[in-house]
Amino acid sequence: MGRGPSIEARKNATDAARGKLFTKFIREITVAARTGGGDPKANSRLRIAIDKALTANMTKDTIERAIKRGSGEGNADAFEEIRYEGYGPGGVAIMVDCMTDNPTRTVAEVRHAFSKCGGSMGTSGSVAFQFSRTGQILFETGGDAALEEKILEQALEAGADDVVNHDEVTEVLVAPDAFEAVKAALDAKGLKPVQADITMRPGNTSAVSGEQAAALQKLIDMLEDLDDVQKVYSNAEFA
Numbered sequence: 001m002g003r004g005p006s007i008e009a010r011k012n013a014t015d016a017a018r019g020k021l022f023t024k025f026i027r028e029i030t031v032a033a034r035t036g037g038g039d040p041k042a043n044s045r046l047r048i049a050i051d052k053a054l055t056a057n058m059t060k061d062t063i064e065r066a067i068k069r070g071s072g073e074g075n076a077d078a079f080e081e082i083r084y085e086g087y088g089p090g091g092v093a094i095m096v097d098c099m100t101d102n103p104t105r106t107v108a109e110v111r112h113a114f115s116k117c118g119g120s121m122g123t124s125g126s127v128a129f130q131f132s133r134t135g136q137i138l139f140e141t142g143g144d145a146a147l148e149e150k151i152l153e154q155a156l157e158a159g160a161d162d163v164v165n166h167d168e169v170t171e172v173l174v175a176p177d178a179f180e181a182v183k184a185a186l187d188a189k190g191l192k193p194v195q196a197d198i199t200m201r202p203g204n205t206s207a208v209s210g211e212q213a214a215a216l217q218k219l220i221d222m223l224e225d226l227d228d229v230q231k232v233y234s235n236a237e238f239a
Contacts, residue, residue: 018056024230025053026066027099031079033070044180048198084110085127088119089215090208092236093127095200100228109226117219130235131200135179137172137186138195141165151191158185169194173201202235209239 028049036043040050046067053063082103084096100106111121137155141147148170152163155172160182162173174182176198183196208216216236223232 021056022058023227025049025056025058027079028230029053029063029066030070031081031099033067038067038071047180052197082106084121085124086114086119086121088219088234090206090212092206092208092216092234093130095127095131095233096223096229097231098228099230106228110223113219113222117222118215119219131202131233133176134199134201135174135176136197136199136201137183137193139170139191140168140194141170142168154186154189154191155182158182200233205235205237207237207239213238
């Protein structure tokens with residue numbers, strides 16, 4: 001009977017994943033501060049990035065250092081924001097948002113992931129029209145009808161566009177410029193989300209299952225594992 005990975009190996013894997021996540025947060029905070037200034041009160045993108053970092057238990061000192069780098073008080077890395085578009089197995093639309101100091105390296109890595117997993121890179125704008133920028137606030141409701149009803153009532157009263165109940169999760173959708181106000185209103189009612197962000201939401205989804213779904217998941221995982229990749233969006237609906 002085979003033995004699973006040791007506690008130390010699992011901890012090392014968890015630490016590595018956490019380190020990658022923190023690197024992505026640091027880049028987002030740095031670029032947000034560089035493009036919109038280092039004052040979170042006057043920079044909504046920076047406020048959202050800080051909130052996500054704090055939720056993931058990043059220290060305030062690390063966040064402050066990233067803000068200082070971005071706002072010119074430290075040695076800021078020259079990160080560029082680049083979006084790549086393409087198609088995964090089954091023709092699924094995929095967008096890959098990157099922050100990189102070496103676009104030549106990044107595009108090669110992204111192209112390799114697409115080709116290795118049965119996808120293909122597209123030209124700029126080839127799939128972006130299928131997505132819209134949307135605020136998304138997710139709550140774990142576990143099928144609790146009373147909690148779902150409370151979220152629905154409070155979210156719509158606060159100015160949300162729509163509320164969608166899935167099996168275990170309730171999704172609040174909101175226009176980007178109303179995102180922070182709606183999130184704050186829900187927080188004030190004791191409704192704490194498990195995830196809140198401005199995302200790219202597909203207008204229509206494409207169902208995938210079986211081998212296609214497995215190949216697509218492999219592609220998404222491979223892309224997300226790249227150091228220069230911040231976010232991966234797709235219009236896939238997994239069976």
